[in-house]
Structure formats: structure tokens, C-alpha cells
Amino acid sequence: MAEDEPLGVAVIIGSTRTGRFGPTAAEWFAARARWHGGVRVDLVDLVDAGLPATLGDPDDDLPAQVRALAPRLAAADAFVVVTPEYNQSFPAPLKTAIDWFYTEWHAKPVGFITYGRESGGVLAAAQLRQVFAELHAVAVPMAVSLPRYWEQFAADGSWPKPSAEANTTVMAMLDQLCWWARALRDARLKHPYTA
Structure with missing residues (x-):
């Protein structure tokens, strides 16, 4: 793998609720990541993934939906989780999706874009x-928090407003995410990770 090969970033939309904001934030991040450069984005929408809500026994055959998503996560060099905050936590479908997989997360960085009311x-x-x-993943220190995200829509309906703090924060998070993704990709190539 060439050192300058683009980093694969799986952007996981963690909410499955009707009327959710997650796809808007994920598309915004994907556009910023492409502008940042050196990144190949794979949008993973949990609605489309259709993962079963009930985890199987370890000896059971994996459901088709899990087998379909596994190679996409395994191919990622980094992850960005886009999630709301519900009742001071993250949504149940996101936890179930995380728990369906294990080695796919190992020795890879994870960034967070979170949104909600005052806490963001x-x-x-x-x-x-x-x-x-x-899960042996590395959460990058910088995260994008979007308190009262609905107040950041511009008059023309676009999101976010050019003056939104998130426009600066996301670039700092991308810098950290890409640094960790390159460092850990190089390390995994030289020394395969074992948990």
C-alpha cells in the first residue's frame, strides 16, 4: 500500500429515527473531508444497512446484513461516528451496530460528530x-459538538451557516483523524494487530 494512498474513512450515521439530522451532518462532513484531501469517504447509513436488532450467538452464522457491512468497515482506515444524544447517551441502533463487529474496529482512529440540545x-x-x-480503537481528542444545531441553518436552507464554529472545528478534527489513520495504518502493515 502506497504511503500517499487516500485514507478510507467510514462515516457512520448512528440514528435511525424518522426526521433525523444525521444525514445532513454526515454529508457536510464528507464534503469537508474531500476538501481536506487525501481521504476517500464511505457513508454508512444504519437505516440502509438494516442490521438485525438482536445479536446472535457467537456460534451462529452471521446475518447477511452483517456480512455485507463487515468488508466496508474492515477496509476503513478510520471512522467518524455521527450521532445524536438521546437521554444523555447515544442511540440503541448505534450500539447494536458497534457490537455486531469486533476486529473491524481494531487499531483504527475514531472521530465523533455529535448533536443535540444544549450539550451538543x-x-x-x-x-x-x-x-x-x-474495541481497541483510538478516539481522537478533537470532536465536533453541535449544540442547538437547528439554529445553524442559513436563510437559503443550507447547513451550517458560514460563521458556524463547526466549520473550523471539523478541519482540526480531520487533521488529527488523518494523522492517527496514517500512523496506525503504517503500524498495522508492519505489525498486524492482535488483541
């Missing part, structure tokens, strides 16, 4: 950091 999703991000640490 920081409590969801804090819990996700613990979950991903258990």
Missing part, C-alpha cells in the same frame, strides 16, 4: 470513547 452530544461522545477503547 458531548455525553454521547464520552460514552462512545469508552466503548471504542474496549
Whole structure:
């Protein structure tokens, strides 16, 4: 693998609710990532993935939906999780999706884009950091928090407003995510990771 090969970033839309904001934030991030450069984005919408809500026994055959998503996650050099905060946590479908996989997360960086009311999703991000640490992933320090995200729509309906702080924060997060993704990709190539 060439050192300058684009980094594969799987952007996971963690909400499956009707009327969700996640796709808007994910598309915005994907556009910023492409502008940042050196990144190949794969949008993973949990609605489209259709993962079963009930986890199977370890000896059971994996459901077709899990087998279909596994290679996309395995091919990623990094992840960005886009999630709302519900009741001071993240949505159940996101936790189920995370739990369907294991080695796919190993030794890869994870960034967070969270949204919600006044907290902007920081409590969801804090819990996700613990979950991903258990899965041997590295949560990057910088995260994008979007408190009262609905106030950042511009008059023409676009999101976010040019003056939104998130436009600056996302670039700092991308810098960290890409640094970690390159470092960990190089390390995995030289020394395959074993948990």
C-alpha cells in the first residue's frame, strides 16, 4: 500500500429515527473531508444497512446484513461516528451496530460528530470513547459538538451557516483523524494487530 494512498474513512450515521439530522451532518462532513484531501469517504447509513436488532450467538452464522457491512468497515482506515444524544447517551441502533463487529474496529482512529440540545452530544461522545477503547480503537481528542444545531441553518436552507464554529472545528478534527489513520495504518502493515 502506497504511503500517499487516500485514507478510507467510514462515516457512520448512528440514528435511525424518522426526521433525523444525521444525514445532513454526515454529508457536510464528507464534503469537508474531500476538501481536506487525501481521504476517500464511505457513508454508512444504519437505516440502509438494516442490521438485525438482536445479536446472535457467537456460534451462529452471521446475518447477511452483517456480512455485507463487515468488508466496508474492515477496509476503513478510520471512522467518524455521527450521532445524536438521546437521554444523555447515544442511540440503541448505534450500539447494536458497534457490537455486531469486533476486529473491524481494531487499531483504527475514531472521530465523533455529535448533536443535540444544549450539550451538543458531548455525553454521547464520552460514552462512545469508552466503548471504542474496549474495541481497541483510538478516539481522537478533537470532536465536533453541535449544540442547538437547528439554529445553524442559513436563510437559503443550507447547513451550517458560514460563521458556524463547526466549520473550523471539523478541519482540526480531520487533521488529527488523518494523522492517527496514517500512523496506525503504517503500524498495522508492519505489525498486524492482535488483541
